[in-house]
Amino acid sequence: PAHRPLAGRHILVTAGPTHEPIDPVRYIANRSSGRQGFAVAGALAALGARVTLIAGPVTLPTPPGVGRVDVETACQMAQAVAEALPADAAVMVAAVADWRVEAAGQKVKKDGGAAPALTLVENPDILATVAAAPNRPALVVGFAAETEHVIDHAVAKRLRKRADWIVANDVSGDVFGGDANSVHLVTAEGVESWERMGKDDVARGLAQRIADALQGEP
Numbered sequence: 001p002a003h004r005p006l007a008g009r010h011i012l013v014t015a016g017p018t019h020e021p022i023d024p025v026r027y028i029a030n031r032s033s034g035r036q037g038f039a040v041a042g043a044l045a046a047l048g049a050r051v052t053l054i055a056g057p058v059t060l061p062t063p064p065g066v067g068r069v070d071v072e073t074a075c076q077m078a079q080a081v082a083e084a085l086p087a088d089a090a091v092m093v094a095a096v097a098d099w100r101v102e103a104a105g106q107k108v109k110k111d112g113g114a115a116p117a118l119t120l121v122e123n124p125d126i127l128a129t130v131a132a133a134p135n136r137p138a139l140v141v142g143f144a145a146e147t148e149h150v151i152d153h154a155v156a157k158r159l160r161k162r163a164d165w166i167v168a169n170d171v172s173g174d175v176f177g178g179d180a181n182s183v184h185l186v187t188a189e190g191v192e193s194w195e196r197m198g199k200d201d202v203a204r205g206l207a208q209r210i211a212d213a214l215q216g217e218p
């Protein structure tokens with residue numbers, strides 16, 4: 001039916017930040033609130049999709065009709081995503097940490113000597129991994145938070161990560177943690193710049209586009 005165009009579809013969404021432990025009591029994080037990803041999950045469910053939302057540490061309620069898996073680290077998120085496949089579409093909204101710390105097993109102590117150095121190790125790129133997976137969803141969508149050259153970086157990111165679409169966010173203003181978002185939808189066909197609107201409206205617009213794109217898929 002027209003009002004539930006995603007009925008029978010399974011869609012995977014990642015959202016929120018990740019926390020990368022330094023030791024048992026400390027971690028590295030980022031300012032992602034998870035709001036845009038949670039809004040996308042809710043909007044897809046509202047169109048009838050079965051949604052698996054893989055969420056980093058956030059304090060947001062689960063949107064109605066959404067199945068949620070909570071994770072802490074990028075590696076846990078990658079694992080949860082792999083376990084949630086297959087899906088008809090994947091929308092990777094999470095602000096995944098690029099690096100994890102070679103974490104200490106015990107709390108790092110001040111010992112009066114030199115400050116400890118953190119050794120960083122690159123995290124798996126979950127979006128690129130899903131886009132290259134043998135059971136790749138028909139539609140893979142990434143987000144890109146940029147502060148400059150927003151469209152150029154998003155066009156390059158779409159190709160590099162083999163995503164079908166990139167939703168490019170201009171985060172030079174107050175997007176992180178805020179209510180509104182100003183996005184460009186980058187596809188193989190070109191770039192569409194959407195007017196600045198609430199994150200819920202961005203989510204509804206994107207969910208409708210995903211429904212349109214999956215219409216032709218078996």
Ligand code: C5P
Nearest residue numbers: 092093094096124125126127142143144
């Ligand atoms: O490279 P960058 O972090 O800007 O790419 C952002 C996009 O890639 C987002 O869709 C984000 O969810 C995804 N990503 C990911 N795993 C990473 C890093 C980014 O899925 N390790």
